[in-house]
Amino acid sequence: xxxxxxxxxxxxxxxxxxxxxxxxxxxxxxxxxxxxxxxxxxxxxxxxxxxxxxxxxxxxxxxxxxxxxxxxxxxxxxxxxxxxxxxxxxxxxxxxxxxxxxxxxxxxxxxxxxxxxxxxxxxxxxxxxxxxxxxxxxxxxxxxxxxxxxxxxxxxxxxxxxxxxxxxxxxxxxxxxxxxxxxxxxxxxx
Amino acid sequence: xxxxxxxxxxxxxxxxxxxxxxxxxxxxxxxxxxxxxxxxxxxxxxxxxxxxxxxxxxxxxxxxxxxxxxxxxxxxxxxxxxxxxxxxxxxxxxxxxxxxxxxxxxxxxxxxxxxxxxxxxxxxxxxxxxxxxxxxxxxxxxxxxxxxxxxxxxxxxxxxxxxxxxxxxxxxxxxxxxxxxxxxxxxxxx
DNA sequence: CGTGTCATGTAATCAGTTACATGATTCA
DNA sequence: TGAATCATGTAACTGATTACATGACACG
Numbered sequence: 001x002x003x004x005x006x007x008x009x010x011x012x013x014x015x016x017x018x019x020x021x022x023x024x025x026x027x028x029x030x031x032x033x034x035x036x037x038x039x040x041x042x043x044x045x046x047x048x049x050x051x052x053x054x055x056x057x058x059x060x061x062x063x064x065x066x067x068x069x070x071x072x073x074x075x076x077x078x079x080x081x082x083x084x085x086x087x088x089x090x091x092x093x094x095x096x097x098x099x100x101x102x103x104x105x106x107x108x109x110x111x112x113x114x115x116x117x118x119x120x121x122x123x124x125x126x127x128x129x130x131x132x133x134x135x136x137x138x139x140x141x142x143x144x145x146x147x148x149x150x151x152x153x154x155x156x157x158x159x160x161x162x163x164x165x166x167x168x169x170x171x172x173x174x175x176x177x178x179x180x181x182x183x184x185x186x187x188x189x190x
Numbered sequence: 191x192x193x194x195x196x197x198x199x200x201x202x203x204x205x206x207x208x209x210x211x212x213x214x215x216x217x218x219x220x221x222x223x224x225x226x227x228x229x230x231x232x233x234x235x236x237x238x239x240x241x242x243x244x245x246x247x248x249x250x251x252x253x254x255x256x257x258x259x260x261x262x263x264x265x266x267x268x269x270x271x272x273x274x275x276x277x278x279x280x281x282x283x284x285x286x287x288x289x290x291x292x293x294x295x296x297x298x299x300x301x302x303x304x305x306x307x308x309x310x311x312x313x314x315x316x317x318x319x320x321x322x323x324x325x326x327x328x329x330x331x332x333x334x335x336x337x338x339x340x341x342x343x344x345x346x347x348x349x350x351x352x353x354x355x356x357x358x359x360x361x362x363x364x365x366x367x368x369x370x371x372x373x374x375x376x377x378x379x380x
Numbered sequence: 381c382g383t384g385t386c387a388t389g390t391a392a393t394c395a396g397t398t399a400c401a402t403g404a405t406t407c408a
Numbered sequence: 409t410g411a412a413t414c415a416t417g418t419a420a421c422t423g424a425t426t427a428c429a430t431g432a433c434a435c436g
Contacts, residue, residue: 007395008291015298025415038293042397047417070403070416089302093310094291095317098355101198101284103228107348108205110341112279120283127285151300153373157366158297165288168358176347183343197423215387232425237389260388260431 004056008094009041010049014085017059017077024050024073037162050075058084106176114184118177125173132166135159194246198284199231200239204275207249207267214240214263227352240265248274296366304374308367315363322356325349 004010012035016027024047031041050073053059058081063071077085102120109117138159146152194200202225206217214236221231240263243249248271253261267275292310299307328349336342 005395008294009395011298012294015294015301018298018301023415024417035294035297038288038290040287040289040396043415043417044398044419045396051417070414072415085298086302089295089299089306093295093314095314096288096290096292097230098228098286098288099230100228100286102286103348103351104198104202104205104225105279105283106344107225108201108208108275108341109279109344109347111205111208112276116279124283124285151298153369154296154299157299157369158293160365161293161362164358164362168354172351172354175350179343179347195423199423213387214389230424233387233389234391234426235424241389260386262387 004052004058005049007045007049009039009045010053011085011088012039012041013046013049013053014058014077014081014088017075018082018085021074021076023075027075035158038158053081057081109180114180114187118180118184121173121177121180125170125177128166128169128173132163132170135163135166139163194242194248195239197235197239199229199235200243201275201278202229202231203236203239203243204248204267204271204278207265208272208275211264211266213265217265225348228348243271247271299370304370304377308370308374311363311367311370315360315367318356318359318363322353322360325353325356329353 012031013027016022016030022030024043027050028041028043028046031039031046050059050061054061054075057078059075059077061073061075064074065071102124105112105120106117139156142156142159143152146155149155202221203217206212206220212220214233217240218231218233218236221229221236240249240251244251244265247268249265249267251263251265254264255261292314295302295310296307329346332346332349333342336345339345
């Protein structure tokens with residue numbers, strides 16, 4: 001029996017397929033839309049992974065010809081696939097590896113004009129504030145809009161994470177900007 | 191003139207070399223120790239990058255034979271290197287791409303026993319609490335210990351980021367655990 | 381005498397993105 | 409008519425990690 005590649009994106013796909021059969025195109029759309037904030041998946045990754053999962057027996061496939069071309073290929077999770085998916089939850093989690101060009105710049109910030117960092121930070125702060133507002137409104141709307149979903153509590157936890165992440169960023173960026181603006185005004189007195 | 195590879199790690203190296211000449215080994219040690227929380231650099235990446243930077247004229251190199259073998263290769267940043275480094279600060283920042291296996295599991299958490307997620311979260315919460323305490327103590331100690339450093343304010347901003355990140359994680363994880371434990375107790379009444 | 385640190389490097393591998401190719405359908 | 413969306417796929421590339429090879433020196 002062939003082995004699966006070591007990509008966690010496999011489990012994102014199995015997760016979606018646990019909710020019902022769908023195509024690679026559908027999987028890409030759902031991934032971008034609902035888990036894009038913490039998980040990415042390109043077509044160049046999804047299509048080959050689906051082929052591998054088929055080889056390994058975690059999914060089955062049937063074509064749906066709706067007159068259009070190419071035929072839509074609909075994937076269905078198998079019992080083996082379900083078992084593999086559930087087994088994943090009891091393996092060790094990979095801790096999030098954060099790579100931050102912003103922090104890299106700030107750490108070595110004394111070698112460049114502070115204005116550059118201020119501009120960077122203000123841009124990101126604006127974005128983060130917008131996302132914070134978005135998460136806030138989703139936290140309010142989702143319980144009403146998706147009250148029927150049995151997995152709503154799980155979705156709410158991931159939304160709450162987005163909220164806290166951006167809240168923390170905004171809080172920090174405001175403090176950082178204060179420091180940097182102070183440095184900048186001392187660099188150019190008057 | 192040959193072109194440099196498109197790796198931001200180059201700028202981490204230029205940053206360190208802006209503080210004085212040093213070897214690839216030194217660069218690796220400093221990177222791991224002081225910016226490892228937000229930037230990684232392996233030997234397999236650092237040594238080739240140093241060769242490229244030499245080809246391109248951003249650094250010069252001289253060997254230091256201290257009797258030991260292999261000879262220590264000490265790299266010095268050039269004027270061109272300094273200019274390139276400073277220019278980097280006025281290019282657009284790449285936003286941090288977060289990939290979180292933890293959030294992926296939680297999003298699809300309804301398909302697995304909640305106990306698995308609880309165990310995961312409790313482990314990560316413990317780690318994060320420890321790091322939070324570490325950042326708290328560094329925030330207190332650094333201003334005393336490194337008062338003479340001209341770039342102390344910049345370092346403090348990066349420390350503050352570590353503090354806020356883990357503070358946010360702890361806050362969120364505690365709320366998430368409450369929800370999950372609630373689900374778990376409803377799954378197995380009595 | 382063996383483990384750990386200092387010190388440099390290369391080759392293989394890997395996950396993932398980007399760019400490209402194809403072509404039907406839908407809608408302004 | 410031409411852009412946007414639906415739909416599948418492959419090849420090339422890239423940034424990065426891992427594993428390996430080599431060897432001296434210091435410390436207990």
